Amino acid sequence: MTFEQVTSMPLVMSGEFLQWAVVFFVIAIVAAIVGARGVAGVTMTVAKWFVIIFLVLALVSLLL
Template identity: 60%
Template sequence: MRLTQTVPNELVVTPLQFGGGLIELAILFLVLAVVAAVVGASGVAGVSMNIAKWLVIIFVVLAIVTFLL
């Protein structure tokens, strides 16, 4: 992945931010919670579900702030 792109007699393009990956992490923890629940590890399933829930909440809040600003 290139961070900058140089074009002769043109502008240098640099992204302002990288992808946070919050949704990907939330999906990962959700899948982990489902697998843990199927296996019978209710403690791991509960913790994974809480982590997934908070990652989704953080993602939604950051998305709203980004769209408003």
């Protein structure tokens, strides 16, 4: 691959980070209802980071 081929390829973004964020958010809600506060806190933190990563990649994708 030449340099022109690499730079001309569009950045394709899928919603996988957002899907995983929703999965971890649901796990956090269920854990909070059950009373597992430690698990709920950790999964909520993971969900938050997945949303942040998704937003950064979405912004980079829109700008490029």
